[in-house]
Amino acid sequence: MIRIKNKIFFLVLTLALGACVSQRASYKATKTTPEQVLTVLRSTNAYFMQKWPDTGKPIYTNRWRPSNIWTRAVYYEGLMALYQIDPDKRYYDYAVDWGTQHKWSMRNGVETRNADDQACGQIYLDLYEMDPQPERMAAIKQNIDYIIRSGKVDDWTWIDAIQMAMPVFAKLGVMLNDERYFDYMYKMYTHTKAVEGGGLYNPEDKLWWRDKDFVPPYKEPNGEDCYWSRGNGWVVAALVRVLDILPETEKHRTEYLEDYKNLMEGVLAVQRSDGFWNVSLHDPGHFGGRETSGTALFAYGMAWGINKGILDATIYRPAVDKAWSAMVNEAVHPSGFLGYMQGTGKEPKDGQPVRFASVPDFEDYGLGCFLLAGSEYYKLLK
Template sequence: MTSYMQQPQSIGYWLGDRDEDIVQTIAQHYVGNNPAIPFQFRAFHRGGALQTEDGLYDLNFAARFPDAPRGSMAYAACLVWSDSERSIDLRLACYGPVELYMNDAIAYRSNTVDEVKRNHTVSVPAVFQAGWNTLFVKVRNTAAGFGCKLGAEEAKVRILHVQMPFHERNGEAGWLFSAPVQKDRFSECAPDLFGSEDVAGLDWSPKAAWPSDAPVSPFERLFGVASGKKGYAWSRLLVKTTREANVGFRGLSSGPFSLWIDGRRIVGAEQSGNFSVSVTLRSGSYDVLVESTSGEDNWNWVCEAAGEGGVEWEAPVSVKGSDDVWFYLGPFASDTVYEPSELQRLNTIFPSAGESLYWRLDRPDTWIRPYYENAYLSNKWTTSGATNFARWDYPLGVTMYGLLQAGRLLGRQDLIDYVLSHIKICTDYYEYALWDCERYGFPSVNQQLVLMKMLDNCGSFGSALLEASTELEDEGFNRVANRISSFIRDTLERREDGAFYRICAGEYAENTMWADDLYMSTPFMRRYALRYGDDSFLRDAARQFLLYKEYLFMPEERIMSHVYDFKYGTATGVPWGRGNGWVVFSLSELLEALPQNDPDRPALLAFYNELCSGYLALQGEDGRWHQVINDPTSYEESSCTAMFVYAFSRGVAFGWLEHSDKYAEAALRGWHGLTNEAVDRHGNVYGVCSGSRYSFTTEYYKEELRTVTNDNHGIGIVMLAGVEVSRMRIALSGIVPTIEGSLA
């Protein structure tokens, strides 16, 4: 038996069958360890290294320096922060000779095949240490090419954001690269990337400062002279007085000019010239928005403030890599009208004369850019110690669903609000992320949602979004839900019989069908059908279960194979625990929504009973199920156990199961096993298998897929199991059998 703690450490030892208290402990632990930290904003120079559609940073020196002599050298450098040790595989494609140094040690040196074979990439294993890490690239110019492309494998999942080196660029996003030089300046070792940019006398780009002959006015530097066009500037004013004080604003404009303080218009000048106004303000911080119109010959603008006790300009939002206190937006047509509340936000793209505009800084070609920089995934799908807040991925979909249901069970609006805020930051930045991807090559936020190519990218989190939409009516929720529905209906790969599968051309999973995908699709389809009255989605969801049964069902044991591999024309025959859990979990959700007179309901109900009887026969001695559910030598696994408990409890409560007393007892045994062997008194969840690939051998699942503490594949599911056990007890009105040896 796999045990992760001594009995007095388990939550079951202390709380027994107090299901709601157990669910509350797990929920509070998750929220406490994943605070609502939003996206990070950084300065980003569009003239720097952009990313390709597969997430590689394109360090193409031949395109930047077409006249560079053959044999010349150039360098690129960046910093990478990691909250804890993190292993990922880097992916590198050479244009010519390349050396890659990581933390001052050589990590890769190209060979002749790498240098001349077009479209060839190599995998470079990398371990990022906790704290700062350095990447330094050395390239040489040849007739074949000059530079390389470098990023993370599976970049939309294993995100690799980089920051500029040297203290002068502290906090700015992107790579620095040098102009070519004739002789290698770093033949012995990489430079000190935490020191000064003046290292070795190199000319580094992109440039941070305006040239000496640039116009004086920020509007003119950024937008040129555009007679009659409008631009906006946004800042915050910190008033330091301890009481009310008169704050004076004065300045000049080359055209019509308006100034708002916290949305209240203070100045409205229809002509160019000077302005001066005094306003009574209390101590505090105030949004200041300026609308300026270009004159015929210049676009000058000045705004100064002074007051008793002192005032200070500050950036409206912290932007790392910049000391600017004003953000700029434009140019717009003269008849453009916006309310301050519409403009003073960083999740919005603004249309103007056929293009889209976003806030930028008073630096050459530099924009504000949001980044997801919370918990990152490693090769094993584990995350660092940072918060998971604001990330869109499928394990967090079921985590959000679990928290939402926990909040409802417990009457905890704060838990519900936490879920809504996590989902809403993703949907609020969806339109921005689409624009960001188009503009910079690869999105800095919402990577999986924007680069939607498979069900993993959308279905699970989309299902949680639809469930959350019953708590909050939000147009952003609707927009994203409709995008996912279009993908499933119109784009997702299907077999000739209509079954979902994965083409994944050229990848290890090419031409496969995964049991997991019933969870990645049908809960969303079921909720979308109910939310928007689209019965076709409910019918399609029912059909998918019957089709998947034809490919994956193992009739002798009444369980499911994890994967069907169409390359070999056979199922793998390995019944992975969580894969089976996804199936019966999702089937129970569909049965709840499927009308009693639906033509497929009898077949689906029979399938549900077949599966449950198969799982019941394979339950382990302590109530948990095994990683490979028909192999008792494999370890007891928490996420599949929780899903079987969930499905059994719902089947008992809804009256779907024959001989329901056996399943009620099995559900309680499973819950007892989890709470006494896999959840500690602090709410930590143990024994959850890491994210998987697939194999035809059980050894892969038993030996390579090891357990992770507090893995997002399991936390939400365990909460959901507790919610349904509690509801089952209520449904049975106290006649539920007790488990011998429990503390109930």
């Protein structure tokens, strides 16, 4: 089994950190302004809202799917982040209409175990907090209570699921002041991290395998482990969103925080010189090139960490500046469409080709990632 050795990895990390510090002066004086960031966010979001005026319309790719699946939920995560910095009532109404169109429920009902179905609950609960109408919480609470009663903790067999479902548990725990939700999500998280497939987190490289199919001896064409960019991005987003919600005294918070900081180190070490990340983090030759969704999620996580005083700005700020500049200058079309977006899948070869003009099978989740990154970057610049 070919693996990156500790010494080699930490040499790469040290060089990456050193390079970031050496660029500190130039990036500290970045010319990007908060207003410029907001202009781009409004443009990309307007493109989408104009293309999809009917929030309940099913999505058609290779088949019809309802629009309350995970892809659209991630978009609304980004929209709610945009609403925080740009409180345009049209955003709120667009989100409420989406929940109403789907009766504030999940694709497969209140007994679904699929995290992809549960992702919409993050938005339902956000909107409940803004206007506590009981129907906005009822179905997702019933679903998560059903999961807890089952005693089954092995539902999250792929790392994307952590982002889709884990923040729902955290939010319910806070809203209801009930630690059962915190305790159960920790059991599910621990299964994914340390049990599923022998554990999907690799502390040596500080990165996550997407699912058990990619745990060694599986390897990329260059002999390294397969770490999928967007998959690791989902873990970043999950940890950020959970840490943003959890009380400081929650007993597992320290572990989540440590996992987050380690993952940020693992990601920083493999950023491309142009600011993007490749779809395959340790094999730039395997469908290498610019990719927006993973880049946006990593930028989101880094900007959040700097804003919270968790990450050292002298180390991570250059990476965030480069990532944002790369996405805006290379991926954003004049129309607001986002290029270099990998379509859905589970590994580097899926959703290809990833080009400036290629249209992914779903446009919504990529925009959601971009809005999350931009909204957090806006706060950083402010």
